[in-house]
Amino acid sequence: MVKYKLNNTPAMLKPSLGELVRSSFHSIFKNKSRTFLTSLGIIIGVTSVILLTSIGNGLQKYVNDQFDSLGSNTVFIVPGQIFNDKGGFNNSSQNRLVTTRFSLNDVATLRKGLRRSQILPLSQAVVDVKSGPILKKAKSLVGVTSDYGAANNALPSSGNGRWFTKDEEDKKSNVVVLGYQIALDLFPTTSPLNKKIVIKGKNLKVIGILDKKGSTFGGPSLDDFIYTPIGLVFDINGNQDIQSMYVKAPNKDLVPTTKDEISKLLLKKYDKDAFSVFDSSQLLSSINAIIGTLTIALSGIAAISLVVGGIGIMNIMLVTVTERTREIGLRKAIGAYPNAILLQFLFEAIFLSCFGGLIGIMLGSLGAFAINKVFPAIVTPGSVLLAFGVSSAVGIIFGVAPARKASQLSPIEALRYE
């Protein structure tokens, strides 16, 4: 005969936490397919939230890295008003039609006004490029100065040739520096160095290949650009228009004053809406704000499926409570007080939901890992915690109603239930 003495201080929680966990585990795994199907909503919801936030995070990091490589002392001058008053991008379509073109005079004005800064004009042409039998259509030919490469950390690394010289710039020599990707596209099997490519009937010699700048997303990639002396692009375009300018301030701290001076100089000639002067941090914070908003919005949409999943859990828990009415009656008869029943069913709901959450986190992380091969995606501990927190919250919120229903059943009616 087992002899025992009851504790003088009875346990606060009967059954204990461990027993609640164990019995929830037991009962949700008694019905595996139902458990899986019930959790599916949460699994899908959490997977998509994890995927979307990791893509958002990856994108943000990618953009930040790109800007870092441009240097934080760069000021950009572009036509039109690209920022609105609130610091976001201007979405008014009229401004897109602004066709301001800067000229060599503007470059000279800026060079005179900002003696300590480096002014880098850019003139672009969209051209078809041929290399032997290979034809690549609509590629960006970027006319720049001889100091552009060094100023933008874009010099070919050793063994990959060189940037063009001041002399070549002045003479409009037929030389090009290829971006990493376009070089691969035009010369898939051989080294492009000292080979010829043909643009608008001109034979251009490849003198340098740039390092990879990063993976591609949307829009044109820096890796797809072909750089050449600016005069050459003027000839191809048939004018001397300059689409944009980079200004390298002497250091990061002088960026604001440099911006002010540029604006002052340009306002003498242009209307204030005709151009924008901004630095990378400004652009970066705007882009980050957009990516952040997009990520939240997309995750919010994905979170709808968490709510749907929660309703699924509530539904199945209501079914479970009905199915197990007699069990509830029995438990009450043998001493389960209402809160013990409430906790039991609440734990089951939370378990279902967390089970879905964990699988979702696993699938989402695997998915993000796979996506990262082609598109930047980073799973952060924050998003994992958030997903797990949200799924347990869903379990609690949607588990309360069925659990309350169970706890309030009358023991006699529950025992009589057929």
Add this chain to the structure above:
Amino acid sequence: MTKLSSKKDNPKVILELRDVVKTYTTGNTSFNALNKVNLSINQGEFVSITGPSGSGKSTLMHIVGLLDIPTSGEVLLNNLDIAHFDEKKLAQIRNVTLGFVFQQFNLLPKTSALENVMLPLLYSDVPQHLRRDLGVEMLTKVGLADKLVNTPSQLSGGQQQRVAIARALINNPKIILADEPTGNLDSKSGSDIMAFFHQLNQKEGRTIVFVTHDRDLANEADRIIIIKDGQIQIEQHPRHVET
């Protein structure tokens, strides 16, 4: 109505009902399932409650089992009026003082006999490390030491009811309440179960109250309470009844 004294010398009243009324109201009509019932059960007594269906014997059983509270009147357990205790306190008393045996066994499906027997301990203060041993001891006592891991579907009806009895006994209750305990069993298993109840009553001195509509079974008790239309008609000692 005079109460019959127990066969024991100094009978101690363990459970007493005083003027208990239970009224069920459906819409505008109300119906007295129990009408001024007075009843006292002594410690160590073997009592049967019988009567035609709809007589109120189940309601009486529920009141005695603290599963239901009377509309009016007093329910005294060990001289303590529990009629107006809250559900949490009642659950605690049911857990340690009462053991239930049902007609339908009410075992948890897909759950081993041992775990079924240990179920009431979940809601008790019995130390964790003793629970398994207690469960094994109870199953051994009902002769199912070899069926610890079997689930109810792997057991016969009689075996299932013995698991249920082991479960009722695990908290060492003073009173065993059985509602038609043999109703779902063949006569052989039924008489085994009854024999076991007698043994619990005689050897361990447990108070046994059982409900049956079977007069022969009812006659096995020390005292028969016959209930009809919500009132106790006769309380008699079976030896005074001609069968």
